[in-house]
Amino acid sequence: MQRHLPNLRELRPLLRVQAPRLDRRSRLAKAVDVADLRRMARRRTPRAAFDYVDGAAQRELTLARSRAAFDAVELLPRILHGTATVDLSTTIAGGRSALPFGIAPTGFTRFMQAEGEDAGVGAAAAAGIPFSLSTMGTRSLEQVAAVAPDARRWFQLYLWKDRQKSLDLLERAQAAGFDTLLVTVDTPVAGQRLRDTRNGMVIPPRLSLATIADASYRPAWWFNFLTTEPLAFASLSGSSQDLPSLINSMFDPTLSLDDLAWIRSVWPGRLFVKGILTREDTRRALGTGADGLVVSNHGGRQLDRAPVSLEALPAVREEAGDDVEIILDSGILSGADIVAALCAGADFTLIGRAYLYGLMAGGRDGVDRVIELLAREIEVTMQLMGAASIADLGPHLLGSRSKDAAPAR
Numbered sequence: 306m307q308r309h310l311p312n313l314r315e316l317r318p319l320l321r322v323q324a325p326r327l328d329r330r331s332r333l334a335k336a337v338d339v340a341d342l343r344r345m346a347r348r349r350t351p352r353a354a355f356d357y358v359d360g361a362a363q364r365e366l367t368l369a370r371s372r373a374a375f376d377a378v379e380l381l382p383r384i385l386h387g388t389a390t391v392d393l394s395t396t397i398a399g400g401r402s403a404l405p406f407g408i409a410p411t412g413f414t415r416f417m418q419a420e421g422e423d424a425g426v427g428a429a430a431a432a433g434i435p436f437s438l439s440t441m442g443t444r445s446l447e448q449v450a451a452v453a454p455d456a457r458r459w460f461q462l463y464l465w466k467d468r469q470k471s472l473d474l475l476e477r478a479q480a481a482g483f484d485t486l487l488v489t490v491d492t493p494v495a496g497q498r499l500r501d502t503r504n505g506m507v508i509p510p511r512l513s514l515a516t517i518a519d520a521s522y523r524p525a526w527w528f529n530f531l532t533t534e535p536l537a538f539a540s541l542s543g544s545s546q547d548l549p550s551l552i553n554s555m556f557d558p559t560l561s562l563d564d565l566a567w568i569r570s571v572w573p574g575r576l577f578v579k580g581i582l583t584r585e586d587t588r589r590a591l592g593t594g595a596d597g598l599v600v601s602n603h604g605g606r607q608l609d610r611a612p613v614s615l616e617a618l619p620a621v622r623e624e625a626g627d628d629v630e631i632i633l634d635s636g637i638l639s640g641a642d643i644v645a646a647l648c649a650g651a652d653f654t655l656i657g658r659a660y661l662y663g664l665m666a667g668g669r670d671g672v673d674r675v676i677e678l679l680a681r682e683i684e685v686t687m688q689l690m691g692a693a694s695i696a697d698l699g700p701h702l703l704g705s706r707s708k709d710a711a712p713a714r
């Protein structure tokens with residue numbers, strides 16, 4: 306082998322030295338999946354806020370099982386199907402969505418990152434997907450509508466002890482153009498989130514020696530937190546109670562099916578019941594006149610050892626029949642997870658943590674990035690599976706490995 310000295314002219318095309326760009330979008334562009342965004346989020350967010358998002362109930366078994374169930378899914382490739390373009394749009398709750406997922410309702414959102422719901426609804430509007438505002442949101446119904454008048458907006462309701470307050474909220478939601486109601490039924494009391502207890506998580510955060518130390522290496526979060534509007538709940542007045550006590554004082558463990566039926570009677574729009582995992586609850590929820598169901602274990606944050614959404618889905622689908630729309634959440638962290646849920650019988654999906662990791666990693670730009678990453682993953686996955694549209698996805702595209710992994714029913 307003959308050698309010669311490196312020739313600068315030959316090397317030049319290989320050397321594309323660029324000055325490092327420090328803006329937020331360039332930083333976020335380096336994240337190639339949700340796991341990368343999660344790592345960025347962790348570096349930039351105080352521990353109490355990050356763990357509030359990342360954690361789950363008790364031993365976090367349901368969360369781990371939910372992830373494992375998605376990982377066990379086998380998707381079948383189909384060769385030579387000529388799927389050059391893929392249509393990722395679909396219809397849900399009587400309207401279009403440009404992508405087969407929307408943003409799940411999350412409470413305390415501005416605590417994760419100061420842009421909070423504004424970032425979520427703005428990014429959802431730009432992407433043409435629905436955004437859900439939580440009862441425990443840090444922006445009011447009217448503020449969210451004003452920030453993104455063109456967004457498809459859904460409202461999530463926790464039943465209050467006080468029916469008049471629920472009614473007021475529902476009237477405001479309707480007046481502000483929220484087209485669909487998600488009624489969350491899996492939270493008669495707060496789940497036991499042990500990470501929060503260990504972190505002494507309170508809202509708003511208390512200034513202690515530990516928080517001041519934390520502030521010194523997460524300056525951007527603290528700067529935003531201290532220089533923007535104080536954290537407040539759209540529908541609840543501010544409180545420094547710890548989270549479970551706050552939730553327990555607001556919500557009612559004595560709620561029953563009659564209360565759900567009452568909500569149905571006063572809400573004229575589409576109504577989905579969120580937190581369904583069994584045949585019996587499917588029957589009971591649909592018996593009240595709900596239009597659809599959200600198969601969800603609340604991201605593993607409520608009953609630890611509750612069934613995994615993906616594994617509960619076939620029984621719920623069978624019980625509900627083909628005409629009832631079913632949305633699935635809990636554990637989705639990639640576009641392939643979304644494709645798996647749609648193949649397994651869901652009509653639509655919601656992302657909770659994935660959205661919040663994006664938000665914590667970079668505010669509005671971070672939420673844009675997570676939507677972009679998931680959309681691209683769905684598109685590539687579907688092309689490799691020879692599926693040209695969401696309607697093409699079904700159980701025929703699930704491999705035997707995933708069927709073996711599903712529990713017998």
Ligand SMILES: Cc1cc2nc3c(=O)[nH]c(=O)nc-3n(C[C@H](O)[C@H](O)[C@H](O)COP(=O)(O)O)c2cc1C
Binds near residue numbers: 358604
């Ligand atoms: C930080 C956080 C706050 C949440 N707050 C609410 C809420 O206020 N109301 C609700 O119905 N669900 C709430 N959820 C549950 C989500 O709507 C959704 O069911 C769950 O996040 C889906 O699981 P995933 O995070 O694995 O995507 C919350 C979830 C997280 C992570």
